[in-house]
Structures are given as C-alpha cells and as structure tokens.
Amino acid sequence: MLTELNIRKFLAPEIIFGDGAIELLGRYVRNYGAGRVFIVTDQGLVQAGLLERAQTILAAAGVDLVVYDKVSPNPRDYEVMEAAELYHQSHCDIIIALGGGSPMDCAKGVSIVSANNNHILTFKGVDNVEIPGPPLICLPTTSGTSADVSQFAIINNTEERVKVAIISKTMVPDLALLDPGLTLTMNRDLTLCTGMDALVHAIEAYVSSASSQLTDLHALEAIRLIQRSLPKVLDNLNDVELREQMMLASLEAGLAFSNASLGAVHAMAHSLGGLLDLPHGECNTLLLDAVIKRNYEAVPERYDRIGEIFGVQMQGIAPERRAQAVAEAVLSFKRQLGFESGLDKRGVRLDDITLLAQKALADPCMVTNPRRFELADIEAIFKEAL
Numbered sequence: 001m002l003t004e005l006n007i008r009k010f011l012a013p014e015i016i017f018g019d020g021a022i023e024l025l026g027r028y029v030r031n032y033g034a035g036r037v038f039i040v041t042d043q044g045l046v047q048a049g050l051l052e053r054a055q056t057i058l059a060a061a062g063v064d065l066v067v068y069d070k071v072s073p074n075p076r077d078y079e080v081m082e083a084a085e086l087y088h089q090s091h092c093d094i095i096i097a098l099g100g101g102s103p104m105d106c107a108k109g110v111s112i113v114s115a116n117n118n119h120i121l122t123f124k125g126v127d128n129v130e131i132p133g134p135p136l137i138c139l140p141t142t143s144g145t146s147a148d149v150s151q152f153a154i155i156n157n158t159e160e161r162v163k164v165a166i167i168s169k170t171m172v173p174d175l176a177l178l179d180p181g182l183t184l185t186m187n188r189d190l191t192l193c194t195g196m197d198a199l200v201h202a203i204e205a206y207v208s209s210a211s212s213q214l215t216d217l218h219a220l221e222a223i224r225l226i227q228r229s230l231p232k233v234l235d236n237l238n239d240v241e242l243r244e245q246m247m248l249a250s251l252e253a254g255l256a257f258s259n260a261s262l263g264a265v266h267a268m269a270h271s272l273g274g275l276l277d278l279p280h281g282e283c284n285t286l287l288l289d290a291v292i293k294r295n296y297e298a299v300p301e302r303y304d305r306i307g308e309i310f311g312v313q314m315q316g317i318a319p320e321r322r323a324q325a326v327a328e329a330v331l332s333f334k335r336q337l338g339f340e341s342g343l344d345k346r347g348v349r350l351d352d353i354t355l356l357a358q359k360a361l362a363d364p365c366m367v368t369n370p371r372r373f374e375l376a377d378i379e380a381i382f383k384e385a386l
C-alpha cells in the first residue's frame with residue numbers, strides 16, 4: 001500500500017546576483033539562441049528609463065525585440081491574454097520580464113498561455129500546466145515578490161474580482177538576473193510594501209506544513225536580513241548596499257516559499273487584493289499579526305524562533321502569553337516602519353468579511369497553513385484586522 005512519503009523537492013532557477021548584473025542580459029539572451037525577444041514591463045519602468053536601458057543592452061547584442069508595456073499593478077487576466085496574442089503574432093521565442101511582481105507574473109502567464117493555447121484562468125491551482133513555455137528571464141526591479149525565483153503567478157480574475165494563484169514548476173523562470181541597482185527606483189512606500197511581502201514569504205514558508213530543512217535555512221536567514229535591513233533602507237533609499245541586503249533577503253524568502261508554499265496570510269491577502277486592488281504587500285502586512293495569534297498553537301517552537309529574531313526573550317514568557325508576544329513584536333516592527341494598520345481605513349466593511357473569508361478559504365495557499373481553519377476562524381481574523 002502506498003503511504004504518504006515524507007519527501008521534499010527544491011526547485012530554483014539559475015541565479016545571477018550583483019550590482020550591474022543587467023549588463024549580462026544581452027549575453028544570456030544570445031546563449032538561449034533567441035531570434036526575437038518579448039519584453040513584458042509596465043509604464044512605471046518605462047518612465048524610470050529602465051526599459052530603455054534594457055533595450056540599449058539588447059540592441060548592442062544585436063537582438064531584435066517587441067515590447068508589451070501595459071501591465072497594471074495586480075496584473076489582469078485580459079492583459080495576459082492581450083500580451084500572449086502579441087507574443088504569438090510577433091513570432092518571439094524568448095520572454096524577458098522587467099519590473100516588479102506584476103510584469104513578472106504577467107510574463108509567466110504569457111509563457112504558459114502561448115505554449116498551451118488556453119485561457120490563463122484555466123491553469124489556476126496547483127500543477128495544471130501541461131506544456132512548459134519558452135525561456136523566461138526575470139529582471140526584478142523590486143525586492144519582495146520573488147516571482148523571479150518562484151513557481152507562482154498571481155493573476156487578477158477581473159470578472160469575479162479575486163486573485164487567482166497558479167502554481168506550477170513550469171513557471172520557475174530559467175534565469176533570475178538580480179541587480180540591486182535596479183531597485184533604487186523604488187520609493188519609500190513601495191520599498192516598505194515589497195519588503196514586508198518578503199518578510200511574510202519567509203515567515204509563512206518557515207511555519208508551512210510543507211517546510212523542510214532546505215527551505216528553513218533560507219526562510220530564517222531572510223527573516224534575519226529583513227529585521228535588520230528594512231528599517232535602515234527605508235531611511236536610506238539610495239544606499240545600494242542596503243538595497244543589496246533586501247534583494248538577497250527577497251531571494252532567500254523566495255527560494256523558501258516557492259518550495260514550502262505559503263499560508264493563511266497570503267490566502268487572505270489574495271482575497272483582499274482582489275476586492276480592493278490594494279498593493280499585495282500592504283494586504284499581507286495588514287493581516288500578519290492577526291494570523292500569527294491564531295496560528296501560534298500549531299507550531300509554537302517555530303513562532304518562538306521568529307519572536308527571538310525580533311528581539312523577544314521567549315523563554316522568559318509564560319507559554320499562554322507567547323502567541324501574543326510574537327504578534328506584538330511583529331506589530332511593533334510594523335509601527336517602527338511607519339505602517340498604519342486597519343482594514344477599515346482601506347475601505348473594508350463588516351459586510352464584506354464573509355465573502356472575503358469564503359474566497360480566502362478556497363485559495364491554494366491555505367492548504368499549507370500550519371493550522372486548519374474553518375470559515376469562522378478566517379472571519380474572526382479579518383474582523384480583528386478591521
């Protein structure tokens with residue numbers, strides 16, 4: 001009889017890391033033998049001059065290219081389909097994502113839509129992509145989403161106003177070209193939201209029911225790096241060394257969560273982001289401490305370790321007070337960064353909560369949450385975060 005095996009796998013793209021790594025773009029594209037390159041990006045990157053910089057590097061390498069630059073924050077299903085159509089019509093054979101999570105998720109969508117000739121929403125859930133797409137190079141300009149190393153893409157189902165998670169190893173990019181210098185374009189808000197997203201990735205991967213020693217190593221290091229570097233970088237946005245620390249943290253968190261998956265914070269943040277179109281990292285940050293309080297009892301020793309990283313002497317605290325202590329440490333970190341809590345301030349009403357909770361319960365990230373939640377538990381967390 002086949003019993004459940006305690007086996008873990010670990011997937012990662014080829015990773016090039018360091019200030020100036022963008023200069024290698026032309027060489028890598030040529031290594032893949034590309035005929036014509038399809039670049040997926042957004043208007044913010046066009047205005048920041050980063051698209052032009054990538055175009056110059058590719059032109060110098062003699063590479064022909066086509067650009068799709070209409071990705072919006074929280075990429076929409078119809079944008080993926082529009083970009084995939086352009087990819088198909090332009091006879092491109094390699095995809096470059098330039099930007100934050102939105103262009104990268106959109107590019108992953110273009111890749112699987114073009115290979116399988118199906119609508120993007122048909123791939124939702126885990127392992128529903130049959131044919132891998134063309135080579136995908138990610139050039140992230142934020143430090144947080146880790147779409148550049150993960151097997152996740154989050155796409156906005158605009159008709160049902162919910163974010164759909166697509167999880168498949170076919171979407172692990174071929175190359176993550178990580179250049180901390182590109183993240184200097186981020187303002188304070190974006191730095192805060194993406195940095196907190198990376199923290200939530202690391203925490204959720206560490207407490208995930210699919211965690212392993214391989215993922216723990218990366219998750220814990222990411223939490224340490226973010227606790228140390230995020231407050232500093234927010235006061236020194238032009239410091240490349242601090243940007244490098246955050247990019248490294250995001251990479252470590254990404255390697256952890258891509259392989260250990262996530263949990264209730266992300267499941268609930270996807271539901272919230274679908275309803276309100278808020279930045280993803282902001283949704284996570286709003287919910288993090290309320291989820292910790294309810295998750296604590298499932299893996300207390302793991303949350304204690306997180307508390308210690310945030311400076312709490314857990315041994316000196318009575319066991320029944322520890323959940324609160326870890327949640328408070330995270331809450332005080334949020335306050336230190338100047339983050340204002342409260343779903344109500346973002347327009348969530350009490351009446352919205354049941355629908356939000358129903359959508360969160362159906363999200364694939366909920367599967368690896370360390371504690372099994374009922375609808376009422378999720379409603380209670382949303383109410384607490386209100």
Ligand SMILES: [Fe+2]
Nearest residue numbers: 145197201280
């Ligand atoms: Fe995330």
